[in-house]
Amino acid sequence: MDGLDLPAGTRAPQGGAAPRSMTVATMLALPAFAGAEVIAGRSGLDRVVRRANVMEVPDIVPWVRDEGLLLTTGYPLREATGGLAALVAALDERGVSALAVKLHRYLERLPEPMLAEADRRGLPVVLVPDEVGFDEVLTELYTSVVSERASLLERSEEVQQQLVDIVLTGGGVDDVTASVSALFGGLAMVTTADGRVISDVGAPEQRAALRESSVFHPSGRFRTEVATAGVHVVDDVPGSHAVVHIKAGRIDHGRLVLFDPGRVMTPADLTILERAATVAAVSLTKEIAITAVESKYRGDFLRDVLAGRAGAPADVVAHARSLGWDLDRPVVVLVAALDTERAPAMSLGYRGPVEVERFTAAWRGVVGRQDATVPVEGFAAEVVALLPVPAGSAPASVVDPTVAHVAGDGGGGRRPFATGVSRVVTSPDQLPAAYEQARKALHVGRQLHGPHALAHFDELGVFRLLSLIDDSRELSSFVTETLGDLADGTSTEAADLRETLQMLLDTNLNVAETARRLHFHYNTLRYRISKLERLVGPFTTDPNLRLDLALALRVVAMRNL
Incomplete structure (x- = not known):
């Protein structure tokens, strides 16, 4: 049995020749197949042919490989005519591309069941x-192999040189994306590791249609957790799309994605895309280095503003304008911080500063698409943004959608983060106080709602006062003295009674309403009230005790005391 592997081809830039995958149809155009006739299975003429085997024995199935042409004189088939339909089914399941038969010497005709199965x-x-x-x-196929491989090598070198030229002439990620789009004639894009689009080039109508498909999250994030490296065919995406990783050492910078609506891309396409991804990694590394230098000056200035040592408001506004920022408008200070302790380890071992850099880049990407004049900087363990709030709008109408866009749907390695938001301020000299408000909201929100908390300072209520108490032991002592046995954090019964007590306080001791909300019988709740008063005192008649109990329950609700 002779074997011959044929490499998959690739697509050239518009106006140039390119090697393509040999299909059954293009194979039949070879001189050796002059006079050949397709007698069944014509719908499969677009199958790719990458290798050829000669069939010498009937039990050929274990030996065949996918995308192969199987040649036979009919000798192995002459005594197996009854099982030829099953043979066709087995060959198809093994991925064989076509069966070429020479008749008359050993077999006069192929049985109809076999041809029907092939059809x-x-x-x-x-x-x-x-x-x-x-x-x-075999000779002509071998010649095609050599020709395609030489063409593919030449094409790869041409692509490599073109991409290297981009780097040498100072080009960036946008230039790499544009080059890939031109090379393949499709929509190309570069995303972060979790799918936020950094750059995309292609037909606007194709871009709009893709954003409505299943490969994108409604927030605009490409679903990297679903579209792994390789070629993908999806029902609601025309043609196919290929995904390759953009890596530099152990750092996963993101994905290079190409959408081709006209065909299913091949392994050779992936090879060229991987070269482009290498160049994209160099460009991203360069841009990260440049951004780091620029961010140092921007970050230092923003720190001075938030510390109140940047000068008079007019000077702050003027200097901010020189950095491309607009501080001459109402804003809220937003502080977001990763929850690195409770989050699972990142797949490629990111730690510390790298995590914050990626988190900062995510905020810059989302906010920058909305308004490029908004300051967004990463500090040691947090990201700070000064989001503008239009007159007459609530801060939540600006903040909440932005946070949702950064969070996406939690795929692709994104880290949990909490967010604190200040009151609206109208002058740069009010920013230091607003920054402290945002940090306070972040701290309290995390304690109350965990690593995904989004807390506005104006909505903290009494928690703002409780958070000012640094001595957690004093708070714990107050809880124990006020709640007694109900303070036991390990007791299910104590937790159940605390819930009943909280609901009674929330309903202003309305027994009927409390029973309805907790789905208790009226008499059952009366019994619970008696038990609660034995444990904590006559709260139904003592308003000062009710205040103490309400505060103690608020302290219990706060986490990590």
Whole structure:
């Protein structure tokens, strides 16, 4: 049995020739197949042919490989005519591209059940003229292999040189994306590791249609957790799309994605995309280094503003304008921080500063698409943004959608983060106080609602006062003295009674309403009230005790005391 592997081809830039994957249809155009006739399975003429085997024995199935042409004189088939339909099914399941048969010497005709099965499965069955030798077929296929490989190598070198030129001439990620789009004639994009689009180039109508497909999250994030490296065919995306990783050492910078609506891309396309991804990694590394230098000056200035040592408001506004920022408008200070302790380890071992850099880049990307004049900087363990609030709008109308866009749906390695938001301020000299408000909201929100908390300072209520008490032991002592046995954090019964007590306080001791909300019988709740008063005192008649109990329950609600 002779074997011959044919490499998959690739697509050239518009106006140039390119190697393509050999299909059954293009194979039949070779001189060796002159006079050949497709007698079944014509619907499968677009199957890719990458190798060829000669069938010498009936039990060929374990030996065949996918995308292969199987040649036979009919000798192995002459005594197996009853099982030829099953043979066709087995070959198709093994991925064979076509079956080429020479008749008359050992077999006069192929049985109808076999041809019917080939038609049903779209497995081309080709009759080769008697005068054609298999050596001619294999020789021409081998010639095609050499030609395609040489063409592919030449094409790869051309692409590599073009991409390297981008780096050498100072080009960036946008230039790499544009080059890939031009090379393949599709929509190309570069995303972060969790799918936020950094750059995309292609037809606007194709971009709009793709954003509505299943490969994108409604927030605009490409679903990298679903579209792993390789070629993908999805029902609601025309053609196919290929995904390759953009890596530099152990750092995963993101993904290079190419959408081609006209065909299913091949392994050779992936090879060229991987070269482009290498260049994209160099460009991203360079841009990260430049951004780091620029961010140092921007970050130092923003720290001075938030510390109140940047000068008079007019000077702050003027200097901010020189950095491309607009501080001459009402804003809220937003502080967001990763929850690195409770989050699972990142797949590529990111730690410390790298995490914050990526988190900062995510905020810059989302906020920058909305308004490029908004200051967004990463500090040691947090990201700070000064989001503008239009007149007459509530801060939540600006903040909440922005946080949702950064969070996406939690895929692709994104880290949990909490967010604190200040009151609206109208002058730069009010920013230091607003910054402290945002940090306070972040701290309290995390304690109350965990690592995904979004807390506005104006909504903290009494928690703002409780958070000012630094001595957690004093708070714990107050809880124990006020709640007694109800302060036991390990007791299910104590937790159940605390819930009943909280609901009674929330309803202003309305027994009927409390029973309805807790789904208790009226008499059951009366019994619970008696038990609560034995444990904590006559709270139904003592308003000062009710205040103490309400505060103690608020302290219990705060986490990490």
